[in-house]
Amino acid sequence: METKDKILEAAMQEFADFGYRRSTVRGICRRAGVNIAAVNYYFSGKEELYRQVFEWVIHARERIEPPAPGPVTTAAEFERELRNWIYRMVIRFVRRSRNRLDRTRSRIGLHEMMDPSELFPEMFERYSRPEMEAAEQLLQLALPPDTPRDTIRIKICNLLGQCFFYFVLREFVEQYTGEAGFPDRCHAEIIDEILQNTLRGLSFHGNRPA
Amino acid sequence: METKDKILEAAMQEFADFGYRRSTVRGICRRAGVNIAAVNYYFSGKEELYRQVFEWVIHARERIEPPAPGPVTTAAEFERELRNWIYRMVIRFVRRSRNRLDRTRSRIGLHEMMDPSELFPEMFERYSRPEMEAAEQLLQLALPPDTPRDTIRIKICNLLGQCFFYFVLREFVEQYTGEAGFPDRCHAEIIDEILQNTLRGLSFHGNRPA
DNA sequence: TGCATTTTAAAACAGATGTTTTAAATTACG
DNA sequence: CGTAATTTAAAACATCTGTTTTAAAATGCA
Numbered sequence: 001m002e003t004k005d006k007i008l009e010a011a012m013q014e015f016a017d018f019g020y021r022r023s024t025v026r027g028i029c030r031r032a033g034v035n036i037a038a039v040n041y042y043f044s045g046k047e048e049l050y051r052q053v054f055e056w057v058i059h060a061r062e063r064i065e066p067p068a069p070g071p072v073t074t075a076a077e078f079e080r081e082l083r084n085w086i087y088r089m090v091i092r093f094v095r096r097s098r099n100r101l102d103r104t105r106s107r108i109g110l111h112e113m114m115d116p117s118e119l120f121p122e123m124f125e126r127y128s129r130p131e132m133e134a135a136e137q138l139l140q141l142a143l144p145p146d147t148p149r150d151t152i153r154i155k156i157c158n159l160l161g162q163c164f165f166y167f168v169l170r171e172f173v174e175q176y177t178g179e180a181g182f183p184d185r186c187h188a189e190i191i192d193e194i195l196q197n198t199l200r201g202l203s204f205h206g207n208r209p210a
Numbered sequence: 211m212e213t214k215d216k217i218l219e220a221a222m223q224e225f226a227d228f229g230y231r232r233s234t235v236r237g238i239c240r241r242a243g244v245n246i247a248a249v250n251y252y253f254s255g256k257e258e259l260y261r262q263v264f265e266w267v268i269h270a271r272e273r274i275e276p277p278a279p280g281p282v283t284t285a286a287e288f289e290r291e292l293r294n295w296i297y298r299m300v301i302r303f304v305r306r307s308r309n310r311l312d313r314t315r316s317r318i319g320l321h322e323m324m325d326p327s328e329l330f331p332e333m334f335e336r337y338s339r340p341e342m343e344a345a346e347q348l349l350q351l352a353l354p355p356d357t358p359r360d361t362i363r364i365k366i367c368n369l370l371g372q373c374f375f376y377f378v379l380r381e382f383v384e385q386y387t388g389e390a391g392f393p394d395r396c397h398a399e400i401i402d403e404i405l406q407n408t409l410r411g412l413s414f415h416g417n418r419p420a
Numbered sequence: 421t422g423c424a425t426t427t428t429a430a431a432a433c434a435g436a437t438g439t440t441t442t443a444a445a446t447t448a449c450g
Numbered sequence: 451c452g453t454a455a456t457t458t459a460a461a462a463c464a465t466c467t468g469t470t471t472t473a474a475a476a477t478g479c480a
Contacts, residue, residue: 161375200410
């Protein structure tokens with residue numbers, strides 16, 4: 001394999017494991033089995049290498065655009081779409097989930113959220129914003145049209161908070177449960193609980209689609 | 211003021227701002243207005259300094275033990291206790307919240323959750339575990355006695371995820387809302403939404419205290 | 421083959437960080 | 451006051467990190 005590609009491959013793993021700040025050029029080169037100077041030869045430095053990995057993260061996400069929601073006119077359809085959204089948020093972080101590359105990308109994104117670099121605003125706009133707006137549009141189907149923007153945003157944040165908690169604070173959850181793989185073992189029930197919480201939070205307003 | 215106390219005071223702020231890893235001895239000494247060597251003179255190094263700040267965090271928490279829950283026999287009492295618990299979780303991170311020292315402590319704990327040091331397990335057991343168990347006991351009052359342990363834990367995690375999201379991923383929320391102080395401005399409604407979500411998630415099982 | 425270009429390798433460099441050393445300044449106290 | 455202990459200050463040290471330099475090795479190609 002080309003040295004450049006070996007570096008990119010190693011960098012993805014390093015950034016996914018440690019995030020940008022805590023990743024080291026030496027660590028990446030050790031993984032790739034190349035000389036330290038190669039990063040500055042092929043990329044102009046650590047920052048540009050990260051930017052290229054970042055572009056790969058974004059592009060892959062933009063290619064695998066979340067499937068356009070199906071028609072939503074019944075409560076069952078609404079529930080199906082909401083479950084799909086929650087499933088997409090959660091499953092990416094579950095260990096041994098189908099798509100390993102997607103998990104690598106998601107972990108890089110997670111580090112970017114927890115310890116933002118200067119690329120964070122761009123990553124949010126291109127990577128996260130579409131997901132947030134998809135959720136907003138979905139929830140608005142089940143809320144009175146005059147629902148204040150703040151309220152919608154709080155509902156979205158509470159929804160996302162439940163999805164992310166297990167993976168953002170993984171050590172916390174592991175210490176709490178005394179089990180290393182709790183979020184992975186229970187992800188199905190976790191998705192279910194989040195779905196039920198959210199559905200009830202909406203139906204309370206009496207506007208869930210018939 | 212004594213040099214040692216100036217260092218401790220400055221270290222609290224530095225650790226609250228940056229967490230253990232990203233805090234620097236030089237930064238602490240600059241804040242304290244003392245020479246760099248003072249940290250190694252009064253404490254044996256950065257690690258021991260952190261441990262003493264950490265002990266201060268724990269002690270203060272153990273002194274201000276969360277108020278023992280009142281009697282819970284009615285739905286209103288249950289709701290009051292649950293709201294108190296959520297309020298305690300959220301208010302500590304809200305800027306300009308009453309107790310500045312408590313906020314400093316909480317921010318140190320937050321950093322420890324997001325980027326655990328070797329002290330994390332001890333911090334969890336002494337600082338967080340009591341809160342988690344208080345929540346468990348409370349929720350169990352509203353759940354069938356044969357509710358599986360996994361289910362209870364998931365409910366607790368989903369509850370805590372909603373409380374922490376705004377402060378663990380503060381930059382994310384700021385980018386999403388385009389507003390720096392969203393969690394601070396809306397904390398009352400946030401607490402309310404979390405409470406309603408959780409109440410409905412429990413009443414669904416038909417066991418909320420009459 | 422022979423020469424120019426590209427790639428790799430080793431070492432050194434520059435900056436940041438935690439720590440240690442050394443000595444000066446201050447304080448305690450008999 | 452005068453000496454000993456304590457405290458402060460400056461500088462140096464060791465390690466880690468990203469980067470650059472320099473030259474050797476490999477490759478491309480006429």
